[in-house]
Amino acid sequence: MSLKLxxxxxxxxMPMSGYDxxxxxxxxxQFYWAxxxxxxxxxxxxxEQENLLTVEIINQxxxxxxxxxxxxxxxxxxxxxxxxxxxxxxPVRHKLLVQLSWSDRxxxxxxxxxxxxxxxxxxxxxxxxxxxxQTSIAELGRTKRERLLWRALQDNGITAYNAELDWARRTIExxxxx
Amino acid sequence: MSLKLxxxxxxxxMPMSGYDxxxxxxxxxQFYWAxxxxxxxxxxxxxEQENLLTVEIINQxxxxxxxxxxxxxxxxxxxxxxxxxxxxxxPVRHKLLVQLSWSDRxxxxxxxxxxxxxxxxxxxxxxxxxxxxQTSIAELGRTKRERLLWRALQDNGITAYNAELDWARRTIExxxxx
DNA sequence: ATATACTAGTACACATGTATACTAGTTAAT
DNA sequence: ATTAACTAGTATACATGTGTACTAGTATAT
Numbered sequence: 314m315s316l317k318l319x320x321x322x323x324x325x326x327m328p329m330s331g332y333d334x335x336x337x338x339x340x341x342x343q344f345y346w347a348x349x350x351x352x353x354x355x356x357x358x359x360x361e362q363e364n365l366l367t368v369e370i371i372n373q374x375x376x377x378x379x380x381x382x383x384x385x386x387x388x389x390x391x392x393x394x395x396x397x398x399x400x401x402x403x404p405v406r407h408k409l410l411v412q413l414s415w416s417d418r419x420x421x422x423x424x425x426x427x428x429x430x431x432x433x434x435x436x437x438x439x440x441x442x443x444x445x446x447q448t449s450i451a452e453l454g455r456t457k458r459e460r461l462l463w464r465a466l467q468d469n470g471i472t473a474y475n476a477e478l479d480w481a482r483r484t485i486e487x488x489x490x491x
Numbered sequence: 492m493s494l495k496l497x498x499x500x501x502x503x504x505m506p507m508s509g510y511d512x513x514x515x516x517x518x519x520x521q522f523y524w525a526x527x528x529x530x531x532x533x534x535x536x537x538x539e540q541e542n543l544l545t546v547e548i549i550n551q552x553x554x555x556x557x558x559x560x561x562x563x564x565x566x567x568x569x570x571x572x573x574x575x576x577x578x579x580x581x582p583v584r585h586k587l588l589v590q591l592s593w594s595d596r597x598x599x600x601x602x603x604x605x606x607x608x609x610x611x612x613x614x615x616x617x618x619x620x621x622x623x624x625q626t627s628i629a630e631l632g633r634t635k636r637e638r639l640l641w642r643a644l645q646d647n648g649i650t651a652y653n654a655e656l657d658w659a660r661r662t663i664e665x666x667x668x669x
Numbered sequence: 670a671t672a673t674a675c676t677a678g679t680a681c682a683c684a685t686g687t688a689t690a691c692t693a694g695t696t697a698a699t
Numbered sequence: 700a701t702t703a704a705c706t707a708g709t710a711t712a713c714a715t716g717t718g719t720a721c722t723a724g725t726a727t728a729t
Binding site for chain 2: 675676678680681
């Protein structure tokens, strides 16, 4: 449902192809709702069958032909309905925590190495979030309030990853003191 | 893989049935790696075929018969290998953020209601994390260091949800000032 | 007396996500 | 001259996760 929601939102901004959608996903929502191209093309076909979208085949000479999807009235109504759905807690799938659960069989230094490697990954992600490019995406919002919202989405990632980084450092300290 | 890792870890503590496993999942790892009973029973069969586990059917008179699974040597080796795997960033599937992405079509008060409903969910989750029951689970660790680790897992959840709660409140304030 | 919850599983169907291979022309780089 | 990257999609297999129905006996509650 959320994949369809995200896709509908983009297509509502502007009619576009699956190929375009994939690029928009990768440059914006990727960090809180990633999608592969297989998923996107499959879901476009589904949404067309559900009459949320209509297709038009655009013939191109220099490039392969493309299918441009447009949102229908039913699609717009569905979009609004989904946006207002009561929010749920994001499901967590935290592999590192599972690893740590059973890591008592490792040497303390190896547990610390796990946490340090993890911290590095987080730091890389934070670097991307703080990059000028990410910031400028939020400024593409169509209204002042939409820009405020998009900045809040970016803030969410930065806040969450900073908390995670703090936690990793605290945990490393506790292991060292132990 | 992580499901198998989590299951192997439990069975390595003590031979047990799928039914037992489900209960352990629900009372401990559930918040960072949830599993349904369908998934657990299916995966037990797979792991037996891969020679990570052996089964023994225990006949019971007052209850249905049960299948008790035990870890093999290969299972123990695999467990250690998986624990040491280089950590990855947890994939994020944050539906609320997708909703907020396209929420500019709502009234500001309705966006705030979304964020408030979300905060409530987080608060509920935090209450569970802070409950005496959750705390005592960490104290069941078999060694001092394992207890330290299990407390760190609990700390991870508390830290992450507090950060999320702070973010939601900040975002509500920004929307109100707007 | 009846309904509910617990124990312990099997069997499916379906939804969602991932990974690759394939086609096929165009442009840019080494 | 050849390789790589870009555009735009199809096809398919597989992995993972969710939901529900079914069996069947025991214990507890109303």
